[in-house]
Amino acid sequence: MAGAAALRRSARRVVLPGAYALSRALQHPERLLSSQASPDRGGVLGSELGLYPPERVRNFSIIAHVDHGKSTLADRLLELTGTIKKGHGQPQYLDKLQVERERGITVKAQTATMFYRHANNQLPASDQPDAPSYLLNLIDTPGHVDFSYEVSRSLAACQGALLVVDAAQGVQAQTIANFYLAFESNLSIIPVINKIDQPTADPDNVKAQLKRLFDIDPSEALLTSAKTGQGLSQVLPAVIERIPSPPGKCDSPVRMLLLDSYYDEYKGVICHVAVVDGALHKGDKIASAATGRTYEVLDVGIMHPELTPTGVLYTGQVGYVISGMRSTKEARIGDTLHQAKSIVEPLPGFKPARHMVFSGLYPADGSDFDALSHAIEKLTCNDASVSVTKETSTALGMGFRCGFLGLLHMDVFHQRLEQEHGAQVISTIPTVPYIFEYGDGSKVQVENPAALASNPGKRIAACWEPTVIATIIIPSEYVGPVIMLCSERRGEQQEYTFIDAQRALLKYRLPLREIIVDFYNELKSITSGYATFDYEDSEYQQSDLVKMDILLNGQPVDAMATIVHNQKAQRVGRELVDKLKKFIERQMFEITIQAAVGSKVIARETLSAMRKNVLAKCYGGDITRKKKLLEKQKEGKKRMKRVGSVDIPQEAFHELLKVSNSK
Numbered sequence: 030m031a032g033a034a035a036l037r038r039s040a041r042r043v044v045l046p047g048a049y050a051l052s053r054a055l056q057h058p059e060r061l062l063s064s065q066a067s068p069d070r071g072g073v074l075g076s077e078l079g080l081y082p083p084e085r086v087r088n089f090s091i092i093a094h095v096d097h098g099k100s101t102l103a104d105r106l107l108e109l110t111g112t113i114k115k116g117h118g119q120p121q122y123l124d125k126l127q128v129e130r131e132r133g134i135t136v137k138a139q140t141a142t143m144f145y146r147h148a149n150n151q152l153p154a155s156d157q158p159d160a161p162s163y164l165l166n167l168i169d170t171p172g173h174v175d176f177s178y179e180v181s182r183s184l185a186a187c188q189g190a191l192l193v194v195d196a197a198q199g200v201q202a203q204t205i206a207n208f209y210l211a212f213e214s215n216l217s218i219i220p221v222i223n224k225i226d227q228p229t230a231d232p233d234n235v236k237a238q239l240k241r242l243f244d245i246d247p248s249e250a251l252l253t254s255a256k257t258g259q260g261l262s263q264v265l266p267a268v269i270e271r272i273p274s275p276p277g278k279c280d281s282p283v284r285m286l287l288l289d290s291y292y293d294e295y296k297g298v299i300c301h302v303a304v305v306d307g308a309l310h311k312g313d314k315i316a317s318a319a320t321g322r323t324y325e326v327l328d329v330g331i332m333h334p335e336l337t338p339t340g341v342l343y344t345g346q347v348g349y350v351i352s353g354m355r356s357t358k359e360a361r362i363g364d365t366l367h368q369a370k371s372i373v374e375p376l377p378g379f380k381p382a383r384h385m386v387f388s389g390l391y392p393a394d395g396s397d398f399d400a401l402s403h404a405i406e407k408l409t410c411n412d413a414s415v416s417v418t419k420e421t422s423t424a425l426g427m428g429f430r431c432g433f434l435g436l437l438h439m440d441v442f443h444q445r446l447e448q449e450h451g452a453q454v455i456s457t458i459p460t461v462p463y464i465f466e467y468g469d470g471s472k473v474q475v476e477n478p479a480a481l482a483s484n485p486g487k488r489i490a491a492c493w494e495p496t497v498i499a500t501i502i503i504p505s506e507y508v509g510p511v512i513m514l515c516s517e518r519r520g521e522q523q524e525y526t527f528i529d530a531q532r533a534l535l536k537y538r539l540p541l542r543e544i545i546v547d548f549y550n551e552l553k554s555i556t557s558g559y560a561t562f563d564y565e566d567s568e569y570q571q572s573d574l575v576k577m578d579i580l581l582n583g584q585p586v587d588a589m590a591t592i593v594h595n596q597k598a599q600r601v602g603r604e605l606v607d608k609l610k611k612f613i614e615r616q617m618f619e620i621t622i623q624a625a626v627g628s629k630v631i632a633r634e635t636l637s638a639m640r641k642n643v644l645a646k647c648y649g650g651d652i653t654r655k656k657k658l659l660e661k662q663k664e665g666k667k668r669m670k671r672v673g674s675v676d677i678p679q680e681a682f683h684e685l686l687k688v689s690n691s692k
């Protein structure tokens with residue numbers, strides 16, 4: 030380590046800030062730090078970053094179908110470069126969120142900077158003391174369909190991607206989606222066939238699939254096992270040799286792409302940025318191209334893998350900036366940050382996230398509104414892809430209408446609200462954004478069915494619903510049942526091909542509403558878990574939609590209203606009414622439960638009256654026992670929502686959610 034320290038000192042002496050440092054570094058590559066001499070965590074200094082001109086930087090991502098091993102591979106690369114210690118005790122270092130660890134999925138894309146000495150593979154490293162060192166930015170991405178927005182965002186900062194494919198499972202639906210995202214972003218793609226240690230691994234078959242589907246030359250594929258370490262030593266050399274260095278002008282005023290932002294209680298808003306041109310120093314004044322606001326750079330550094338201040342970031346590098354922004358609303362993802370008072374061309378940015386699913390979120394106990402509001406605000410600071418607007422429901426009181434990228438995203442958001450903020454929420458039936466046109470030609474986007482009055486005074490002339498193009502990959506014996514499922518869900522076949530001797534690829538246009546919860550579960554169950562599924566959003570299509578109300582004792586419960594296809598209204602109405610009958614406890618009066626479309630009742634159930642007197646259970650005059658029972662009853666009441674005179678338990682809302690999505 031003494032040698033490493035000496036190297037660092039000498040490096041500091043020779044390096045001057047800015048472009049000059051870069052040109053000096055280019056003239057003296059022998060002075061670049063080796064990975065062995067790479068700075069220990071927290072010790073990375075700006076002067077050392079200056080030793081990595083764009084030619085010695087590689088920004089890449091790992092993309093794959095869910096569970097094919099991205100995060101494990103990322104961990105191995107971090108270990109290999111000494112960025113984290115081997116066996117650091119935490120599986121999947123880059124999966125930081127609790128929900129990510131629990132569910133084993135990656136939700137937020139994370140970035141880590143690594144230093145790697147690229148020695149010639151033919152010679153022992155000890156014989157190559159001058160082998161050049163590289164700065165590698167690895168961006169881990171989520172694999173689930175809901176988070177493809179995160180994937181495309183991460184790819185914007187990259188010039189290449191490792192496309193990881195499980196050697197036994199082969200190409201799956203998200204492999205295809207992710208390949209096209211990377212391909213359309215003009216990235217160099219390095220195919221990595223992972224999990225070759227598995228007994229059922231068939232790398233040759235996977236190579237053939239890659240050739241057939243993506244025209245990838247089989248000789249380009251790397252064979253690895255992130256578990257045993259086999260083949261991993263080829264990965265980083267391939268990154269350096271096959272992925273181009275980031276383009277950008279070192280001597281221009283600083284211009285960077287805002288990749289992501291989150292709020293840290295102690296540090297404030299932290300922005301992840303990719304520096305496209307110029308260099309960024311602590312103390313610089315920067316401006317946002319979107320808002321025009323200016324900020325002073327209070328701290329700047331790299332993720333190595335934790336925040337490591339460097340005081341500077343140079344062209345092509347990826348890191349973080351803290352600049353006194355008050356909220357993540359100021360840090361718009363995809364925005365261009367640039368040197369204040371300079372005129373720059375904004376970078377292309379990203380397509381704004383499209384909210385596919387909307388749901389109302391209400392505090393389980395009405396008096397907790399402020400607490401829920403605070404929790405949602407905090408969470409959206411870290412997940413800017415959720416849209417939030419206040420709404421009021423007659424049944425549930427004050428709450429929020431939130432837009433999510435998909436159902437998993439919604440689930441994850443709920444889970445985080447409960448786990449990280451202790452919030453207890455009731456959520457309403459998820460809905461997709463419909464478009465309704467009235468007789469007078471005016472159009473509205475409906476994100477809350479309750480907002481669509483049954484008799485709006487205006488005649489509804491037409492309705493449209495969003496559709497998706499779904500890609501499904503299945504073993505060929507399941508083609509029949511899958512085709513049946515898709516037509517039940519109002520799907521329209523677009524493509525039917527075979528990707529190898531055993532597996533078929535189906536493409537369907539499906540109404541988004543039909544797939545938003547239970548489609549994937551059902552698809553999995555009819556294919557014994559073998560189907561994989563991905564979708565991309567597509568156009569709106571005209572459809573015969575109706576609003577269905579649920580009435581309790583004749584009163585509509587706004588939070589239970591839903592929009593359904595006319596043909597399915599009867600079936601959904603019956604199921605909702607049956608479910609409610611099961612979950613609403615008998616009360617001291619009769620309750621009628623009805624589903625209605627307009628003024629027409631399409632399903633009805635009656636719950637007979639019952640008198641429930643807990644105190645009757647208390648014989649004699651034991652007052653403490655009576656009190657306890659009353660307390661218990663009060664607790665139970667807290668978890669009820671009163672609609673008119675009817676108490677509805679929280680579970681009823683959750684159960685409705687399942688019904689309305691299964692049909």
Ligand SMILES: Nc1nc2c(ncn2[C@@H]2O[C@H](COP(=O)(O)OP(=O)(O)OP(=O)(O)O)[C@@H](O)[C@H]2O)c(=O)[nH]1
Nearest residue numbers: 095096097098099100101134135172224254255256
């Ligand atoms: N046998 C074997 N198992 C592996 C290998 N690589 C990863 N795994 C296992 O595969 C499972 C999924 O790995 P992850 O790294 O979480 O997969 P991922 O692609 O990051 O998944 P998401 O983050 O959910 O998209 C884990 O149980 C890993 O331990 C490998 O090379 N061989």
